[in-house]
Amino acid sequence: MLRTALRNVLAHKARLMMTALAVLLGTAFVAGTLIFSDTIGEAAKNASTRNLKDVAVSVETVRTGTDDESADGKRTTALDEKLAARIRALPGVANVRSDVTGPATLAGKDGRPVGEDWRNRAVNYLPGTDGRDDRYPLVQGRGPAAADELALAEATAKAAGYRIGDTVRFATDGPVLTKKLVGIVSTDDRQVIAGGSLALFDTATAQRLYLHPGQFSELVVTTHPGTDQQALTAQVRALLPKDRATATSGAELAAQQAKMVTAQNSAMSKTLLTFAGIALFVGVFLIANTFTMLISQRSREIALMRAIGASRRQVVRSVLAEAGLLGLLSSAVGFALGAGIAVGLRAVLDANGAHFPDGPVVVKPTTVLYTLAVGVVVTVLAAWLPSRKAAKIAPVEALNTVEAPLAPRSLVLRNSLGLLVTGVGVAVMLYLSTFDVADENNLLLAMAGSMLTLVGMIILAPLLSRPLVSLAGLVTTRLFGISGKLAKENALRNPRRTAATASSLMIGLTLITGMTVVGESAQRGMDKMAATGLTADYKVTAGSVMTGLDPELSKKVAQVPGVRAMVPLRGTFFKAGDGFGRLTGTDLAQLPAVTALDFTQGSLDAVRAGGIAVSEKEAAEHHWKAGDQVTVEFSDKPSDAGKQTKLKVAAVYRDNQVIGTSFADMSLVDPHLPRPKNDELLVKADGGGSEKIAEEIRHALGDSPLLKVQSHADLSREAAGEIDTIMNMVLGLLAMALVIAVVGVVNTLAMSVFERTREIGMLRAIGLARSGIKQMVRLESVVISLFGAVLGMGVGIFLAWSGGQLTGSAFPTYEMVLPWGRLGLFLLIALVVGVLAALWPARRAARLNMLEAIGAQ
């Protein structure tokens, strides 16, 4: 007897540990998130502090409408040597460093662009009296001193594969430039740490490239020790030309940078905390379920305690204390795991090309506190209802010699509540589906609606278990005979337990299905957006929107053999009444070759005669129709400010992603551009294009690293990038949900096997083989898992459909698609979960000692 008792205790411990796994995972994510963001935040702060350690005041130019871009495409700033000298004369100023900064994209040795697009910059190398620039300490070689020389940051040189003496190809704007690499420097620059590239020129060269001789983009003031930063900032401010430059103190800059780092991390933190929330949410069900089972198992023991004088409150307290202890233990382990996650996550992200500043792992005392508190509170809350149940056990039950079959408690109340909650949730979602704007209110409403629907369905699950499990039972009975029938009956025996067990899988699959459906639908939408109506074979864009493509250079593309048509697109913004629009200038004669236009009013000829064409949506927004004379104010060129321009609407076409909301001949648009440049080129090639033609196009455009020549497939792949991130997250969620679900199912099965010991013994005695017993447990597990999966997928699809409608206005090509393959896969995975979860309980059931089992009480 002692052995059996001991075994029960051990089984019980194992069960508690499994319950704890959900709490453990949840708290691990909480701890991991907190440690990760603290560590990164601290490291980033340190990096920017190092980077800004000598900066007392920074003076930067302010972009104004008039001097921003002159005809030569270079900026004019108010920061010049004269201003620098005046600042230098202020008391306390040690030095004024005059910086020139601009975009520069390097081609690596392999010809591919290096670094992350908008982070790629070039600065001037500013040697001090010793011929070196303290800000960029040399690692190798010397600083650039002539127009044909440059230096690179260490990380950049490494990524690009350049060595001292190599000729480096790069582009700032327009044509490709080459310079000789003479030096490699180290830097704490934030953008470089984050994956950008950094090139250094001598000051005159940098000025020629980006500004005008004698001008700077930033003045950095350093001070003698003991100088008041704030006061100096005010003094500097007084020297600046009004509205054309600003002064910021070093402390303020550091604060701004820190804020940006935090903002960047918060997206990651939110994702991780979502995981934590989900794990804990599911955990609540698991814990509640386990405690309910444990209490029914221990009811006689509890009744005995009541009989010998324990009060209800003491019973409740003892259960909650047990829960608290369990919560504390599992969150302590969760914390350790979380620290591991924080460290591992960083390694994983670094390996995947993310760039974080280096720094030690930061564990704040509050992190420990939060983690433990979350674990304990969640566990105790989850055990609260079961503890109330324990308190209701009457002392007299201790005296019952025969175990009274538990009268099934009525589900009427639960079902009513479930119907109500589900009804409200579904109503909210249906109501939302009539909107097409994803503003904050709607998103919050969508979240609330989704939550209500999900919770409602969880409450309703026992009700739904009967028809669904019975249906599944028909199949199992047909396929597996008596084992299948017994499995079905067992799954139906305690609808609450079955439902609670299935819930963990249901929650996981709701999320996963919802995200997958939205992700796939968005993918489809993106594909459409990228390629619908695009009959061109190649789209050529400048890597940076700012720079654009040189029109003269573009013409060369048309001469590439094999190119049938080359259509430049150049856009400009305008204001019309209260609304804004963007007019695309293009080559009207060639346009039909690259996109299918569908005119509902007017024709392309009418546009050719000097009018503009607008999309249906745009026309509706401004209340325009073909033949209207409209007045707009162009806003890209400073000289257009305040000037009204009359345009004639010559045609209206069905919305077209390629050409945008309105277009006209280039000749109409060009006068309103500060400098004519092409935003993109659409190219139609013979035979749908080939790698060779793409190469020739690249070559015609000077092989600039700024350039992107993309085929349809490239465009779709690019659009898919973000969706892939979502899908990866789905995979993470899937894995986590599955682990927790397996634990939940194992838990319930182990309990059921324990409770049914006698039945199992009898079945063995009257001739059900071990394999039959195993089959029975396994099928019960599979039926429960599939039940949870089907419910979850149903809810997920509904939520994805209703929530997806909100993308309507922002994402017109979004269209709900059901990825049947993936959904089928989820179902299959649920089946595997069922089989896996049953492994151990089934084994245990099959191995029960028959004679002991038959006699068990």
Next chain:
Amino acid sequence: MSHATAFPGSPAPARATAAVAARATDLSKVYGRDETRVVALDSVSVEFGKARFTAIMGPSGSGKSTLMHCMAGLDSISGGSARIGDVELASLGDKQLTRLRRDKIGFIFQAFNLLPTLTALENITLPMDIAGRKPDQQWLNNVIETVGLSGRLTHRPAQLSGGQQQRVAVARALAAQPEIIFADEPTGNLDSRSGAEVLGFLRESVRAMDQTVVMVTHDPVAAGYADRVIFLADGRIVEELHEPTADAVLDRMRLFDAKGRTS
């Protein structure tokens, strides 16, 4: 207890030569090892005749349940031989034993041991469902009629009284027409009236259906329904009674008790 004074004569040898449904020869069962070694059965040889109702009696720890478990293929044997019909149980693996129990043996347990999820009828046909064979409908009706469950076939065990549940268990054992039925204290959890009913069915099944029944019991009244009672003590058969009456059994038991106290 003072009224039982009769002492039945020696067993009638003619009955022992009839056809045999199960036979133990020098059957031993030993639990544990070395110091904890317990000999539950010590070279027991016994035959259970076909279409006979045999009761096994004996004090706690006498080995009566162990004998039944070994003979029914529920427990392994340590030595000797146990046969159901011609089948030597010692030579069978777990799978074959399970099959044997399924096809040739019926069980009735003290604690009813019905599946609460199945109806009375489903419980009755369970062994055949496990075997995947169709019940003989006529026989099934006959059995159900005999145990008087016609009106309750769709009830679940929880809706039946203890006596009714045990009648379901009896019907389950009879329905598959096994070669032998083992009953382990079938009346242990029943009041005397329900117990008498169940025992009546068992005796009736032997008499009218030629069923073979082996019953372990410690109740002399129950043993009184049997054709033959064997008494076990300390793992050996110590006595045998044919056509016993409850009083005769009681007397015999009292004798053992006295022996136990004096020895």
